[in-house]
Amino acid sequence: MSAVDDPSIVIVGASLAGLRGAEALRDSGYTGPLTIVGDEPYRPYDRPPLSKHVLAGDLRAEATELPQLTAVRAQWRLGQAAVALDRAGRTIRLADDTVLPYRSLLVTTGARARPFPGAGAGLPGVHTIRGRDDAAALRSALAEKPRRVLIVGGGLIGCEAASCCRDLGLSVTLVDPNPTPLARVLGMLVGNSVAVRMKDAGVSFRPHTHVKAFESRNGKVARARLEDGGEIEADLVIVALGAERDARWLAKAGLLADGGGLTCDAACRAMTGEGAPDPHIYAAGDIARWPNPLFGDRLRTVEHWGNAVEQARHAARNMLAGRDDQKAYAHLPAFWSSQFDVNIKAIGSTEGADKIAIVHGSRTSGRFLAVYGRAGRTVAAVSFDEARWLPAYESQIACGAPFPPILDATDQAPIDHFSPGFPAPRLASESADTTERESIHA
Ligand SMILES: Cc1cc2nc3c(=O)[nH]c(=O)nc-3n(C[C@H](O)[C@H](O)[C@H](O)COP(=O)(O)OP(=O)(O)OC[C@H]3O[C@@H](n4cnc5c(N)ncnc54)[C@H](O)[C@@H]3O)c2cc1C
Numbered sequence: 001m002s003a004v005d006d007p008s009i010v011i012v013g014a015s016l017a018g019l020r021g022a023e024a025l026r027d028s029g030y031t032g033p034l035t036i037v038g039d040e041p042y043r044p045y046d047r048p049p050l051s052k053h054v055l056a057g058d059l060r061a062e063a064t065e066l067p068q069l070t071a072v073r074a075q076w077r078l079g080q081a082a083v084a085l086d087r088a089g090r091t092i093r094l095a096d097d098t099v100l101p102y103r104s105l106l107v108t109t110g111a112r113a114r115p116f117p118g119a120g121a122g123l124p125g126v127h128t129i130r131g132r133d134d135a136a137a138l139r140s141a142l143a144e145k146p147r148r149v150l151i152v153g154g155g156l157i158g159c160e161a162a163s164c165c166r167d168l169g170l171s172v173t174l175v176d177p178n179p180t181p182l183a184r185v186l187g188m189l190v191g192n193s194v195a196v197r198m199k200d201a202g203v204s205f206r207p208h209t210h211v212k213a214f215e216s217r218n219g220k221v222a223r224a225r226l227e228d229g230g231e232i233e234a235d236l237v238i239v240a241l242g243a244e245r246d247a248r249w250l251a252k253a254g255l256l257a258d259g260g261g262l263t264c265d266a267a268c269r270a271m272t273g274e275g276a277p278d279p280h281i282y283a284a285g286d287i288a289r290w291p292n293p294l295f296g297d298r299l300r301t302v303e304h305w306g307n308a309v310e311q312a313r314h315a316a317r318n319m320l321a322g323r324d325d326q327k328a329y330a331h332l333p334a335f336w337s338s339q340f341d342v343n344i345k346a347i348g349s350t351e352g353a354d355k356i357a358i359v360h361g362s363r364t365s366g367r368f369l370a371v372y373g374r375a376g377r378t379v380a381a382v383s384f385d386e387a388r389w390l391p392a393y394e395s396q397i398a399c400g401a402p403f404p405p406i407l408d409a410t411d412q413a414p415i416d417h418f419s420p421g422f423p424a425p426r427l428a429s430e431s432a433d434t435t436e437r438e439s440i441h442a
Pocket residue numbers: 012013014015016017018037038039040046047048049050051080081082083108109110111112129130131157246284285286287302303304305306308334335336337338437
């Protein structure tokens with residue numbers, strides 16, 4: 001029987017990757033039964049607006065539902081987590097004890113907000129932003145006009161939240177262990193440009209700051225206790241410490257899975273503890289950790305919207321292809337962020353970059369395009385309101401063109417380049433982290 005006539009495909013994770021994977025199965029000719037399992041009670045919705053338009057009050061959290069681009073004709077099992085996997089019997093068990101058989105399984109369970117590791121994480125007034133309910137709860141808390149908002153973590157989501165809170169006229173302090181915001185994602189040279197924008201917008205940015213615990217007054221968060229003994233008063237806290245995965249049910253079934261992701265081969269097939277791919281189980285999106293052919297053999301997860309879409313489509317096509325026709329998934333990471341009236345767009349991977357050059361615009365003007373190099377090769381480009389130049393660098397990054405980049409003709413003046421200023425590897429003791437939407441696992 002060919003996979004297109006397969007009796008049943010189950011997708012676990014009813015969000016962006018799950019939906020786009022389901023559409024790709026139908027678009028590729030799969031007509032058999034399809035079940036989509038999701039632990040949230042909602043049809044797939046879009047997360048990027050949650051830390052932007054929803055917090056700002058421009059969009060209601062329930063208006064983020066994703067459109068179906070193709071009729072997926074699926075049976076939806078929403079509000080039910082998959083809790084166990086039996087690979088030998090090819091079944092999954094849901095939280096209500098329903099057992100679903102599968103011929104092929106696509107795991108798109110994404111990630112969840114990394115909780116604050118110290119005391120007080122569960123106090124009323126302490127928020128994270130991952131899901132629709134988180135964003136709705138935070139939005140209503142912000143509408144009550146808290147006097148002092150504290151944001152822990154100067155990654156993409158922390159910065160976006162800070163920007164929205166300032167737009168709402170709230171007093172905002174943002175703390176991070178690094179010298180600048182976005183230091184781990186973009187380096188300190190570019191992070192400084194964000195710090196300047198933050199300051200101009202009225203955010204109090206506290207670098208080199210480690211939060212140890214949250215303390216309460218009258219049963220509600222009242223302050224953050226710092227590792228150096230200091231304190232920051234706050235009546236609303238947003239914890240933005242990046243993401244982690246709950247992959248215990250996958251690990252228990254003998255797959256290579258942990259809080260950093262589910263390991264896959266280049267074709268997106270889940271790897272077993274025996275070191276071979278399970279031909280019936282695929283993964284895509286934030287959960288998948290795979291050897292991206294564009295970056296050698298290093299295993300990486302990419303926590304960006306564009307990857308969830310492309311990888312899910314790729315995995316779906318491989319699910320329907322024969323064993324000898326499995327295609328490797330090569331992906332150039334890309335993301336966007338809007339904050340402090342600037343549109344940030346990035347392509348490639350800044351991991352390990354040792355040089356940066358500003359190739360268009362200037363950091364003083366706030367509009368620029370920066371190109372990153374590693375060992376003499378162009379590896380990433382980041383634009384601050386200069387996105388029209390970005391596509392020109394995509395192919396240079398994909399083929400590892402020389403750095404500094406060749407911009408024009410032969411008489412090009414030398415391009416100045418600098419250290420991007422990535423902070424030293426994270427210490428285990430750091431209690432405030434950045435939100436990185438890309439992680440690398442050696
Ligand atoms: C606030 C926020 C803002 C973002 N902004 C941007 C942006 O500006 N640009 C960008 O490129 N990317 C952005 N991202 C990242 C992007 O949204 C993610 O990369 C994308 O959502 C990943 O999709 P996914 O389907 O793999 O995982 P998810 O969206 O995490 O979906 C996984 C789903 O599976 C469910 N699930 C988990 N475990 C189980 C289980 N055992 N059983 C059943 N269901 C389960 C989860 O509850 C969830 O519904 C943002 C993310 C967040 C949280």
